[in-house]
Amino acid sequence: MTRVALLGFGTVGSAVACRLLDANRANPLNSYELTHVLDRSADRKRLAFDPHAKIVWTTRIDDILQSDADIVIETLGGLEPASDWIRQALLHGKSVVTANKQVVARDGAALWSLAARQGRQFRFEAAVGGAMPIVRAIGDGLAGDRLTRIVAILNGTTNAVLSTMDDGVPLRAALDEARRKGFAEADPSADLDGDDARAKLAILCALAFGLRVDALDIPVRSAADVTAADLAEARRVGATIRQVAHAEYDYSSSTLNAWVAPVAVPRDSIFGRSKGPENVAVITGEHAGDVAISGAGAGGGPTAVAIISDVAAIARDRAAIVPPPVLTTEFSIRHQFACNPSGVFAPVLAEAV
Amino acid sequence: MTRVALLGFGTVGSAVACRLLDANRANPLNSYELTHVLDRSADRKRLAFDPHAKIVWTTRIDDILQSDADIVIETLGGLEPASDWIRQALLHGKSVVTANKQVVARDGAALWSLAARQGRQFRFEAAVGGAMPIVRAIGDGLAGDRLTRIVAILNGTTNAVLSTMDDGVPLRAALDEARRKGFAEADPSADLDGDDARAKLAILCALAFGLRVDALDIPVRSAADVTAADLAEARRVGATIRQVAHAEYDYSSSTLNAWVAPVAVPRDSIFGRSKGPENVAVITGEHAGDVAISGAGAGGGPTAVAIISDVAAIARDRAAIVPPPVLTTEFSIRHQFACNPSGVFAPVLAEAV
Numbered sequence: 001m002t003r004v005a006l007l008g009f010g011t012v013g014s015a016v017a018c019r020l021l022d023a024n025r026a027n028p029l030n031s032y033e034l035t036h037v038l039d040r041s042a043d044r045k046r047l048a049f050d051p052h053a054k055i056v057w058t059t060r061i062d063d064i065l066q067s068d069a070d071i072v073i074e075t076l077g078g079l080e081p082a083s084d085w086i087r088q089a090l091l092h093g094k095s096v097v098t099a100n101k102q103v104v105a106r107d108g109a110a111l112w113s114l115a116a117r118q119g120r121q122f123r124f125e126a127a128v129g130g131a132m133p134i135v136r137a138i139g140d141g142l143a144g145d146r147l148t149r150i151v152a153i154l155n156g157t158t159n160a161v162l163s164t165m166d167d168g169v170p171l172r173a174a175l176d177e178a179r180r181k182g183f184a185e186a187d188p189s190a191d192l193d194g195d196d197a198r199a200k201l202a203i204l205c206a207l208a209f210g211l212r213v214d215a216l217d218i219p220v221r222s223a224a225d226v227t228a229a230d231l232a233e234a235r236r237v238g239a240t241i242r243q244v245a246h247a248e249y250d251y252s253s254s255t256l257n258a259w260v261a262p263v264a265v266p267r268d269s270i271f272g273r274s275k276g277p278e279n280v281a282v283i284t285g286e287h288a289g290d291v292a293i294s295g296a297g298a299g300g301g302p303t304a305v306a307i308i309s310d311v312a313a314i315a316r317d318r319a320a321i322v323p324p325p326v327l328t329t330e331f332s333i334r335h336q337f338a339c340n341p342s343g344v345f346a347p348v349l350a351e352a353v
Numbered sequence: 354m355t356r357v358a359l360l361g362f363g364t365v366g367s368a369v370a371c372r373l374l375d376a377n378r379a380n381p382l383n384s385y386e387l388t389h390v391l392d393r394s395a396d397r398k399r400l401a402f403d404p405h406a407k408i409v410w411t412t413r414i415d416d417i418l419q420s421d422a423d424i425v426i427e428t429l430g431g432l433e434p435a436s437d438w439i440r441q442a443l444l445h446g447k448s449v450v451t452a453n454k455q456v457v458a459r460d461g462a463a464l465w466s467l468a469a470r471q472g473r474q475f476r477f478e479a480a481v482g483g484a485m486p487i488v489r490a491i492g493d494g495l496a497g498d499r500l501t502r503i504v505a506i507l508n509g510t511t512n513a514v515l516s517t518m519d520d521g522v523p524l525r526a527a528l529d530e531a532r533r534k535g536f537a538e539a540d541p542s543a544d545l546d547g548d549d550a551r552a553k554l555a556i557l558c559a560l561a562f563g564l565r566v567d568a569l570d571i572p573v574r575s576a577a578d579v580t581a582a583d584l585a586e587a588r589r590v591g592a593t594i595r596q597v598a599h600a601e602y603d604y605s606s607s608t609l610n611a612w613v614a615p616v617a618v619p620r621d622s623i624f625g626r627s628k629g630p631e632n633v634a635v636i637t638g639e640h641a642g643d644v645a646i647s648g649a650g651a652g653g654g655p656t657a658v659a660i661i662s663d664v665a666a667i668a669r670d671r672a673a674i675v676p677p678p679v680l681t682t683e684f685s686i687r688h689q690f691a692c693n694p695s696g697v698f699a700p701v702l703a704e705a706v
Contacts, residue, residue: 131641132644133489133490136486136489141489143666144664273621287368288654291485293490301640302642308497312497316674321673322670
């Protein structure tokens with residue numbers, strides 16, 4: 001029996017809670033026990049969820065830290081207090097699973113070193129790519145290669161908006177539709193501007209190239225400026241526009257070329273064919289060539305799958321040693337877009353598969 | 354320092370050896386030592402490889418079993434002696450990494466139970482999908498979901514042949530081209546007939562659905578019978594022909610619908626767009642929806658990446674417990690093709706993404 005505590009009971013947190021209880025019903029022998037839920041509105045949400053479940057609802061982090069939970073799942077979002085609470089949980093001997101890309105991008109190196117020192121695990125599959133298991137693909141499945149490039153769609157909200165705009169819907173209406181479907185926040189600026197995608201890209205650069213990248217050093221160009229005219233122009237040349245996150249590392253010169261921007265991609269490429277909140281990544285290795293992966297990039301269900309998979313990996317072997325990646329800061333970032341700075345989308349992304 | 358022994362020094366084995374030595378040069382601190390190579394032509398291959406390397410070359414399995422190697426990599430192919438030698442290696446306290454789909458499909462359940470009893474690991478990412486990390490995606494990254502369907506191209510040779518035939522090349526010439534490029538064996542019948550793909554599909558059914566499937570119970574139809582006329586007919590309806598492996602499990606009735614056959618797929622689907630020796634899989638989960646993954650399915654380099662990634666996972670934590678999957682035989686297989694039995698490729702595969 002693995003005892004699990006949950007920080008945050010929003011869309012993702014409540015999906016995780018339901019999935020944990022489902023997993024117990026499906027397989028009572030190898031089960032998880034949801035012991036604690038921390039949420040600002042603990043009292044109200046407890047009544048709405050299942051007042052009879054044997055769960056301690058609280059608003060105080062100390063109740064979690066002092067509990068006998070083995071694993072703390074963080075779905076609060078935002079940098080603080082999430083990052084501090086994750087650190088506290090590790091210091092109190094708990095393993096941590098998080099969906100928080102901002103925390104992993106900024107504090108990941110410190111947190112996974114702390115986890116290793118504590119003999120605990122810090123896992124974050126849900127922080128990048130939703131249900132598409134890209135953290136494992138890069139950090140584990142392709143660990144035997146030397147990776148050189150990642151080209152990806154990492155923000156489901158922006159992809160949903162751009163693919164809806166491509167059907168002739170104006171930006172504002174496309175955003176409304178994404179909100180109705182639960183793909184967009186009330187304030188989607190971090191999505192459209194590229195802040196969300198560059199945090200995820202910084203995480204992938206650590207895993208793939210062993211680089212400690214400050215996400216703020218990755219240049220972005222906002223997708224909020226893409227117009228119907230841009231899309232029409234792209235269509236004229238057999239392309240469409242997608243927010244692409246691009247990172248390529250040249251080991252010989254220790255130079256990283258990384259950016260997030262709306263670029264033109266061929267309509268029939270894996271990027272152009274990606275619709276709605278889907279995420280896609282093409283990972284290139286010296287020996288493996290191109291490996292592509294795609295899946296739902298947003299939504300409670302897909303994100304919960306990534307979180308529960310991390311919980312299962314920890315439950316399977318709580319004593320497993322997950323050594324922190326060795327990261328270097330001895331590299332430079334080229335502050336240069338591959339796309340033409342004067343146009344939103346020219347030229348067509350050459351790497352598009 | 355992790356000590357590694359290699360069984361078999363063909364295309365894959367020699368690629369693994371080169372990559373292990375490369376990895377040492379790149380990072381002398383966290384390195385692998387290739388201590389033993391077993392090959393029928395050990396004397397000749399030793400001279401061709403690197404006669405100065407401190408490697409014991411042998412033709413006798415006892416030299417491997419009695420050695421102090423931590424990990425045995427099996428790249429012999431074929432059922433015996435490979436399966437027996439893997440069992441012996443586990444009994445002698447070694448972890449095993451294999452690329453051998455026939456062994457994993459037939460004896461996987463016994464071998465991973467044995468590995469767990471021995472406190473050792475048995476890993477086989479290279480047995481399915483080449484460089485595409487599908488074993489981890491299903492067994493680990495999507496472990497938090499309940500998977501219901503796998504639709505995949507799992508045989509690189511057949512895919513290379515069918516995609517070349519689609520350009521107007523006859524079967525025999527397409528096979529010759531695949532052989533020249535190193536994608537096809539002298540005798541490709543196991544590839545074209547579907548034997549190779551159904552062994553891989555049986556492995557995926559164990560990982561995804563927890564079913565102990567005898568590969569021979571999965572119906573196959575040979576791709577060797579596909580004609581230029583079939584391809585022309587497919588083209589007429591916007592499709593092409595691919596060897597597809599399909600498995601769908603209905604949990605409520607414990608019924609598996611599994612088959613391998615050449616079927617028509619839309620030209621612009623992920624399957625129709627797969628060219629050459631590429632492998633592709635679309636994995637469907639109840640909560641994650643569709644997750645797609647693709648990559649090079651054949652060749653020494655990509656296969657070596659999968660093997661070295663498994664070696665790295667074991668080296669990272671030799672004490673890790675990898676519990677064997679719980680498999681059931683309490684299910685039935687529907688002996689029925691989804692495609693029309695009277696035509697090679699009709700109707701178009703509905704699930705094609």
